[in-house]
Amino acid sequence: MATDITDTGITDTGITDTAHAVDAAAVMGLLPARPRLLALGEPTHGEDTLLDLRNELFRQLVEEEGYRTIAIESDCMRGLAVDDYVTSGTGTLDEVMEHGISHDWGAFAANRELVRWMRAHNARADADGRPASERLRFAGFDGPLEITHAASPRQALTALHGYLAARVDADLLPCTAETLDRLLGADERWADPAAMTDPSRSVGRSAEAGRLRLLADDLVALLDAQTPHLLTATSREGWDRARLYARTATGLLRYHHWMADPSPTRMTRLCALRDQMMADTLLALAERGPVLVHAQNAHLQREKSSMRMWQGPVEWWSAGALASARLGEEYAFVATAVGTIRHRGVDTPPPDTLEGLLYALPEDRCLIDAPRLAAALGETRPAPRVSSWFGYAPLDPAHLAAIDGFVFVKDVPRRNRS
Known part of the structure; x- marks a missing residue:
């Protein structure tokens, strides 16, 4: 059955033929095979309606497709506390929601429900043996x-050093913990908000920062060189976390270096x-099994991302584009589009827009086969x-044409958080 959108100048698009119910089976039906990274994008942050949809899809992927990991757009270091809670019950739900999820997103009801459900699921699994x-x-x-701002590299760098110091000969370490502490100095210097818009306020190109970049590189090289020993001296889990510390330490030091760039x-x-x-x-998470990834569409799309900032427009390749280039068909991207967010001033979409075409459909939400819709629209x-x-x-x-599918949510109502 085709939809005749005469008011827009687009006729016989066959748009309803591309629409499906939103569930894990329908998502998998759009893909050639089960991806290692299944990315679900969102067009805005902080709306529990969209987070509820993510939670529902993750439950189905767990129960029907064997997914075991969810990754969200939140601080990778802080997220370790949430993982400890859901896997072993370490801490309390209140504590991990306050301290384990960044950007203040731990306050969202749907994020809290996700973590609560994951812990309950694991507790049942433990009881079942x-x-x-x-x-x-x-x-x-x-x-x-x-x-x-960007955080100090202290937490990641000292955690990496501590992991290695406990497991390799001290003579192999490029420095002591005391040297790192001295070079790092006060964390407030690194996290100065003024440095985001004023490169002269950044410490990223100081002599201390330059020395730390060299030491971090040596620590990462030592971690790699000692892998066979480390995998016998500790768990795979411990080694994976050390790799996370290594990526984060070197990434932060590189980020701070370029924060000081005036170009x-x-x-x-x-x-x-x-x-x-x-x-x-x-990519590291995908090594241990399939992952549902949730973030803003711009971080997950295959096309170049763009944004207008105080220095003007910027363009870059997103995490999704980079992962897709590495994984090929083992990366899949399902975006989300919405009709209205009236409490934010986003009202009924104009009928000649993509969201306007979809808003005319009777469903409150649906999954769209994006390549098929692109073919139906033609030029x-x-x-x-x-x-x-x-x-x-x-x-x-x-x-x-570069999206595997997208979820359309007709209306996103205000959610009372009290």
Whole structure:
């Protein structure tokens, strides 16, 4: 059955033929094989309606497709506390929601429900005597970064040093813990918000920072060189965490170095470095089994990402584009588009936009076969939607052919958080 969208100049698009119910089976039906990284994007942050949809899809992927890990756009170091809680009950739900999820997203009801459900699922598995390999795992895959600042590399660098110091001969270490502490200095110097817009305020090109980059490189080289010994002296889990410390330490030091760059390409480079850190963590997670990834569409798409910042427009390759280049068909991207977010001033979409075409459908939400829709539209593309609110990014119709599918949610209502 075809839909005749005469008011838009686009006729006989066959749009309803591309729409499916939103569930794990339908998502998998769009893909050639089960991907190691299944990326679910969102066009805005902090809406529990979209997070509820993510939670529902993850439960289905766990029960029907053997997925065991979810990775969200949150601090990878802080996420370790959440993973400890869901796998072994370490800490309390209140503690990990407050301290284990960055960007203040631990306050969202749907994120709390996700962590609660994962812990309950694992507790049942433990009671049934199922192996540890069947436990659900939680990961943050963002760096310790905010739009306002970047964290000190202290936590990651000292954790890497401590892991190695406990397991290899002291003579092999490039420095002592005391040397690291002296070179790192006060954490506030690294996390100064003024450095984000004023490169002269950054410590990233100081003599101490330069020395730390060399030491971090030597520590990572030692971690790699000692892998056979370390895998017998500790668990695979411990070694994986040490690799996370290594990626984060070197990534943060590189990020701070370029924060001190006064050139016009500074923000382009910083955006690219952030997504490179994300991609490296996602690829490491994919080594242990299939992962559902959830983040803003721009971090997961295959096309180049773009944003207008105070230095002007910037473009960079996203974590998803980098992972897709490495994994091929083992990476899949399902975006999310919405009709309205009225409490944010995002009202009914114009009928000549992609969201406007979909808003005419009767379903509250549906899964769209994006390549099939692109083929149905042919050379005609709907007009790009212009957002009235900076926190929402409409789906770019030009990207349809590079998306495996997308979920359309007709209306995103306000959620009372009290």
